[in-house]
Amino acid sequence: MEVRARAPGKIILAGEHAVVHGSTAVASSIGLFTSVSLRFPSPSDNDDTLTLHLTDVGLDFSWPVGRIKEVLPGSVNSIVSSPTTCSPETVKHIATLVEEHKIPEAKTGIASGVIAFLWLYTSIQGNKPATVTVSSKLPLGAGLGSSAAFCVSLSGALLALSDSAKVDSSQEGWIVFGEKEQQLANKWAFEGEKIIHGKPSGLDNTVSTFGNLIKFKSGALTCMKSNMTLKMLITNTKVGRNTKALVAGVSERKNRHPDAMTSVFTAVDSISNELASIIQSSSNNDLDKEQRVEELMEMNQGLLQCMGVSHASIEMVLRTTLKYKLTSKLTGAGGGGCVLTLLPALLSATVIGKVIEELEQCGFQCFIAEIGGNGLEICFDGQS
Numbered sequence: 426m427e428v429r430a431r432a433p434g435k436i437i438l439a440g441e442h443a444v445v446h447g448s449t450a451v452a453s454s455i456g457l458f459t460s461v462s463l464r465f466p467s468p469s470d471n472d473d474t475l476t477l478h479l480t481d482v483g484l485d486f487s488w489p490v491g492r493i494k495e496v497l498p499g500s501v502n503s504i505v506s507s508p509t510t511c512s513p514e515t516v517k518h519i520a521t522l523v524e525e526h527k528i529p530e531a532k533t534g535i536a537s538g539v540i541a542f543l544w545l546y547t548s549i550q551g552n553k554p555a556t557v558t559v560s561s562k563l564p565l566g567a568g569l570g571s572s573a574a575f576c577v578s579l580s581g582a583l584l585a586l587s588d589s590a591k592v593d594s595s596q597e598g599w600i601v602f603g604e605k606e607q608q609l610a611n612k613w614a615f616e617g618e619k620i621i622h623g624k625p626s627g628l629d630n631t632v633s634t635f636g637n638l639i640k641f642k643s644g645a646l647t648c649m650k651s652n653m654t655l656k657m658l659i660t661n662t663k664v665g666r667n668t669k670a671l672v673a674g675v676s677e678r679k680n681r682h683p684d685a686m687t688s689v690f691t692a693v694d695s696i697s698n699e700l701a702s703i704i705q706s707s708s709n710n711d712l713d714k715e716q717r718v719e720e721l722m723e724m725n726q727g728l729l730q731c732m733g734v735s736h737a738s739i740e741m742v743l744r745t746t747l748k749y750k751l752t753s754k755l756t757g758a759g760g761g762g763c764v765l766t767l768l769p770a771l772l773s774a775t776v777i778g779k780v781i782e783e784l785e786q787c788g789f790q791c792f793i794a795e796i797g798g799n800g801l802e803i804c805f806d807g808q809s
């Protein structure tokens with residue numbers, strides 16, 4: 426029995442970090458996906474291992490299911506319909522399973538993803554042998570939500586072959602879960618994100634599960650309908666960073682300066698709300714809307730600098746795009762990673778080409794995001 430699941434990455438138009446502290450954020454799925462295939466062996470395969478292939482980082486992991494049972498004796502008691510948080514003690518136990526495999530020094534960040542995998546797998550499927558293969562079109566650790574796309578696609582595949590999800594496996598092509606299954610996949614993915622991010626807001630897994638353009642605050646999402654063309658250039662500075670450390674850094678700054686940081690988060694909340702209303706406004710004055718969006722992006726970037734999550738490489742992108750009178754802001758956790766630049770509807774292809782050329786000369790990588798589109802999808806037919 427085999428199933429595949431795919432879940433998109435995202436861009437945050439406004440509100441990253443502040444959303445962790447209760448402010449509103451606006452985000453959209455993008456057309457780059459992480460895919461997971463899950464296959465259970467047939468009895469004749471005589472295979473008693475759980476194998477994980479992480480094709481993007483060229484790492485493979487394999488554990489005899491008996492070894493997993495030894496380390497996690499309670500895992501089969503999990504209730505699939507009520508997602509549970511992996512306790513710090515269990516994280517330590519799972520880490521011993523991960524440490525049995527050599528992860529090269531340059532790839533140690535992957536360990537938290539493997540721990541999240543083992544938590545989600547054992548919680549949803551217990552101790553069954555299986556082969557799981559993950560591949561992604563998203564850059565990892567660059568602010569485009571690869572960790573959430575990983576957890577959502579994984580939860581989707583695991584739930585699709587569990588008794589808790591009601592899905593018609595005879596349907597052909599990519600299918601979307603029903604509302605109940607979507608909610609459940611989102612909740613499990615959030616538990617995985619907790620292992621990778623420490624204190625996630627839930628924004629990334631929510632946009633990856635449900636897709637489209639959303640407004641998000643304190644765990645609640647509102648679907649938005651854009652009434653303007655939003656074309657964004659994404660520049661990957663290729664400076665590696667880790668969301669968990671950046672999120673923790675902002676919390677530490679909040680502890681040191683609670684009043685000032687609370688004001689910063691309140692300002693971001695206003696920016697996100699205003700951005701959401703401009704995007705949804707029925708006014709036909711697109712030029713005015715674009716200019717207001719640009720101003721809000723600039724203000725949000727200034728506040729992200731206040732939070733201490735900008736970086737020299739991000740500032741370089743800001744300066745380069747400003748030469749062409751274009752506005753940019755970091756997206757995701759910052760500290761490197763990706764930067765968004767609004768490409769006005771009337772901007773000529775020649776100018777776009779020149780900006781991209783100049784950014785790529787700095788060693789950055791540019792692409793244009795397809796905004797919105799589907800969230801989590803699953804496929805049983807092995808063809809699509």
Ligand SMILES: Nc1ncnc2c1ncn2[C@@H]1O[C@H](COP(=O)(O)OP(=O)(O)O)[C@@H](O)[C@H]1O
Pocket residue numbers: 459479480481482534535536537538539559560561564565566567568569570571572573575621622666667668669757758
């Ligand atoms: N395709 C993948 N294969 C293996 N691990 C992944 C994959 N996608 C995400 N991860 C996990 O997520 C981590 C990156 O998450 P994070 O630092 O939040 O950055 P982002 O979510 O912006 O890409 C990786 O270090 C790894 O643990």
Ligand SMILES: C[C@@](O)(CCOP(=O)(O)O)CC(=O)O
Pocket residue numbers: 440441442443444445567568569570571572622624625626627628629668672756757758759
């Ligand atoms: C910084 C934050 O707002 C977004 C992090 O996104 P990413 O992992 O950098 O793609 C954290 C969160 O919302 O959980």
Ligand SMILES: [Mg+2]
Pocket residue numbers: 570571572573622629668
């Ligand atoms: Mg992440």
